[in-house]
Amino acid sequence: xxxxxxxxxxxxxxxxxxxxxxxxxxxxxxxxxxxxxxxxxxxxxxxxxxxxxxxxxxxxxxxxxxxxxxxxxxxxxxxxxxxxxxxxxxxxxxxxxxxxxxxxxxxxxxxxxxxxxxxxxxxxxxxxxxxxxxxxxxxxxxxxxxxxxxxxxxxxxxxxxxxxxxxxxxxxxxxxxxxxxxxxxxxxxxxxxxxxxxxxxxxxxxxxxxxxxxxxxxxxxxxxxxxxxxxxxxxxxxxxxxxxxxxxxxxxxxxxxxxxxxxxxxxxxxxxxxxxxxxxxxxxxxxxxxxxxxxxxxxxxxxxxxxxxxxxxxxxxxxxxxxxxxxxxxxxxxxxxxxxxxxxxxxxxxxxxxxxxxxxxxxxxxxxxxxxxxxxxxxxxxxxxxxxxxxxxxxxxxxxx
Amino acid sequence: xxxxxxxxxxxxxxxxxxxxxxxxxxxxxxxxxxxxxxxxxxxxxxxxxxxxxxxxxxxxxxxxxxxxxxxxxxxxxxxxxxxxxxxxxxxxxxxxxxxxxxxxxxxxxxxxxxxxxxxxxxxxxxxxxxxxxxxxxxxxxxxxxxxxxxxxxxxxxxxxxxxxxxxxxxxxxxxxxxxxxxxxxxxxxxxxxxxxxxxxxxxxxxxxxxxxxxxxxxxxxxxxxxxxxxxxxxxxxxxxxxxxxxxxxxxxxxxxxxx
Ligand SMILES: Cc1ncc(COP(=O)(O)O)c(C=O)c1O
Numbered sequence: 001x002x003x004x005x006x007x008x009x010x011x012x013x014x015x016x017x018x019x020x021x022x023x024x025x026x027x028x029x030x031x032x033x034x035x036x037x038x039x040x041x042x043x044x045x046x047x048x049x050x051x052x053x054x055x056x057x058x059x060x061x062x063x064x065x066x067x068x069x070x071x072x073x074x075x076x077x078x079x080x081x082x083x084x085x086x087x088x089x090x091x092x093x094x095x096x097x098x099x100x101x102x103x104x105x106x107x108x109x110x111x112x113x114x115x116x117x118x119x120x121x122x123x124x125x126x127x128x129x130x131x132x133x134x135x136x137x138x139x140x141x142x143x144x145x146x147x148x149x150x151x152x153x154x155x156x157x158x159x160x161x162x163x164x165x166x167x168x169x170x171x172x173x174x175x176x177x178x179x180x181x182x183x184x185x186x187x188x189x190x191x192x193x194x195x196x197x198x199x200x201x202x203x204x205x206x207x208x209x210x211x212x213x214x215x216x217x218x219x220x221x222x223x224x225x226x227x228x229x230x231x232x233x234x235x236x237x238x239x240x241x242x243x244x245x246x247x248x249x250x251x252x253x254x255x256x257x258x259x260x261x262x263x264x265x266x267x268x269x270x271x272x273x274x275x276x277x278x279x280x281x282x283x284x285x286x287x288x289x290x291x292x293x294x295x296x297x298x299x300x301x302x303x304x305x306x307x308x309x310x311x312x313x314x315x316x317x318x319x320x321x322x323x324x325x326x327x328x329x330x331x332x333x334x335x336x337x338x339x340x341x342x343x344x345x346x347x348x349x350x351x352x353x354x355x356x357x358x359x360x361x362x363x364x365x366x367x368x369x370x371x372x373x374x375x376x377x378x379x380x381x382x383x384x385x386x387x388x389x390x391x392x393x394x395x396x397x398x399x400x401x
Numbered sequence: 402x403x404x405x406x407x408x409x410x411x412x413x414x415x416x417x418x419x420x421x422x423x424x425x426x427x428x429x430x431x432x433x434x435x436x437x438x439x440x441x442x443x444x445x446x447x448x449x450x451x452x453x454x455x456x457x458x459x460x461x462x463x464x465x466x467x468x469x470x471x472x473x474x475x476x477x478x479x480x481x482x483x484x485x486x487x488x489x490x491x492x493x494x495x496x497x498x499x500x501x502x503x504x505x506x507x508x509x510x511x512x513x514x515x516x517x518x519x520x521x522x523x524x525x526x527x528x529x530x531x532x533x534x535x536x537x538x539x540x541x542x543x544x545x546x547x548x549x550x551x552x553x554x555x556x557x558x559x560x561x562x563x564x565x566x567x568x569x570x571x572x573x574x575x576x577x578x579x580x581x582x583x584x585x586x587x588x589x590x591x592x593x594x595x596x597x598x599x600x601x602x603x604x605x606x607x608x609x610x611x612x613x614x615x616x617x618x619x620x621x622x623x624x625x626x627x628x629x630x631x632x633x634x635x636x637x638x639x640x641x642x643x644x645x646x647x648x649x650x651x652x653x654x655x656x657x658x659x660x
Contacts, residue, residue, distance in 0.1 A: 019535060021459075021532070022459065028557070166470070180462075284504065293508060298505070299456040
């Protein structure tokens with residue numbers, strides 16, 4: 001019972017996790033797990049990754065106190081962990097560099113990835129260019145349209161982008177297609193999964209690669225304020241940026257953890273992606289976790305203005321933290337997120353990704369539940385350049401074309 | 402004793418071989434899928450595999466994906482898989498295995514699903530995304546009701562997993578013949594032969610080879626080293642292009658590969 005929450009590793013997080021995948025993939029998962037287990041204890045691997053982060057990713061990322069933004073919400077202090085300043089513009093690169101090094105160790109020359117917002121696809125295409133690997137990115141057709149800028153980035157980086165036309169034509173279907181590719185090409189290909197979902201070892205491994213966010217931020221907050229923050233918050237799609245910043249604080253009981261999911265039109269409408277708030281446990285994409293499903297176990301389509309959060313599943317560790325009561329999850333609507341995007345832009349001069357804006361919108365909720373004078377640490381998971389088309393249309397900034 | 406494995410060994414002993422045919426429930430409608438399965442049984446399939454349409458079928462190629470997506474669009478509801486089985490049972494006593502991804506079963510309730518399989522007249526279930534390592538609850542439910550639980554082995558499976566998955570399967574163990582997802586392959590993979598022989602060396606469970614079979618020659622070839630040939634995409638494709646008549650013709654054609 002005294003095991004620290006932060007020491008929990010897969011395949012299971014309580015009743016969640018596991019490996020619910022077709023047998024042809026098991027050998028690849030075993031190989032990945034074995035390679036990762038050696039690498040994580042190998043000083044050479046650790047030094048290699050740290051050096052890449054220092055000289056290429058741009059780590060450590062800084063912390064910015066958002067004073068003008070915070071003043072809109074009464075007596076709170078808001079600190080932003082600036083993952084948007086990483087190379088390629090989001091937290092996604094932390095995991096990608098780690099897995100690309102593992103792909104090299106396994107002698108795999110081809111990587112495949114799924115992407116929603118395109119940030120993970122861009123990071124993967126970037127790593128492929130850097131390491132000289134072939135790269136194929138699967139992206140739902142709907143997302144190739146709403147994140148067209150990132151499609152162009154991936155192509156310029158030399159990746160092949162395959163629009164996925166099946167199912168809801170979003171992130172969920174991109175993962176299906178990537179899994180099919182992997183089943184067919186498992187000998188030569190590494191599936192560079194972009195979040196903490198999927199079969200073991202992905203949820204544990206991807207979390208570990210992102211835990212650098214929270215490890216840095218915890219030390220930075222202690223140095224900056226002399227104490228730990230009262231709450232740590234992040235947006236939750238699959239859950240990678242959230243678990244990355246939560247992880248260092250899991251065993252600090254005084255620190256509240258808040259994940260903000262996409263509530264789309266509202267959690268009480270059929271049009272949302274609030275998996276933890278409204279879902280039930282089930283099996284999707286290789287793991288048992290909360291998910292949006294109907295009474296027949298068919299996955300339901302999620303809805304969000306944010307491509308990166310538009311996913312009806314979530315990583316198993318979040319399901320576990322929810323059931324334990326260690327983390328809280330709360331839905332943010334499209335319009336709340338878009339307003340927060342504009343607010344941060346106009347009070348701090350920082351344009352966040354629409355995904356990230358969900359965490360920023362959560363400050364309103366936190367200011368209601370936290371005592372006066374509380375400090376809130378937010379994972380600013382990505383920058384909003386990719387979202388200018390959506391934001392321009394939403395706010396009517398583009399004029400007539 | 403499993404009805405399916407008894408049939409497989411009888412067919413093997415007589416040198417005939419076995420043809421197992423897949424068709425998705427609810428495609429294009431519940432009644433038409435039942436009629437398709439009945440015709441497959443009457444024209445040469447020894448075992449029927451009834452697919453459960455699922456929103457995220459990661460083991461299926463485009464042909465089956467499109468068919469199951471159509472079934473779902475037409476309003477297929479999970480309990481209708483049992484209606485299909487009952488309907489088929491009214492006409493024939495060919496063994497029936499359901500093929501389902503795991504989440505619909507989990508959501509329905511594993512025990513309840515097993516009970517309804519028995520009550521509708523099915524002999525067991527193939528679980529493409531449930532490995533035996535995660536399958537304790539299903540194995541227990543199936544064994545308590547005398548249902549076959551068919552797991553998969555793949556060319557990439559270690560010898561140890563080949564043995565375990567075969568030993569933990571009943572009826573047969575499903576050898577996935579190529580590395581690829583289901584779909585036709587012009588040439589049946591050498592890998593299938595190697596895989597089937599690894600099963601034979603390590604386990605007494607029969608093995609049937611699936612994925613990629615579309616000609617009578619391939620049916621014959623597979624039956625020369627395995628206990629049965631599993632055909633899905635070729636049947637669904639025939640139905641897509643020419644309806645029940647084309648499906649019946651395709652079944653007869655493939656059955657020519659039996660001795
Ligand atoms: C900037 C940004 N934040 C968050 C996410 C959501 O993913 P996750 O929940 O895995 O952090 C994405 C996904 O595309 C993203 O691009």
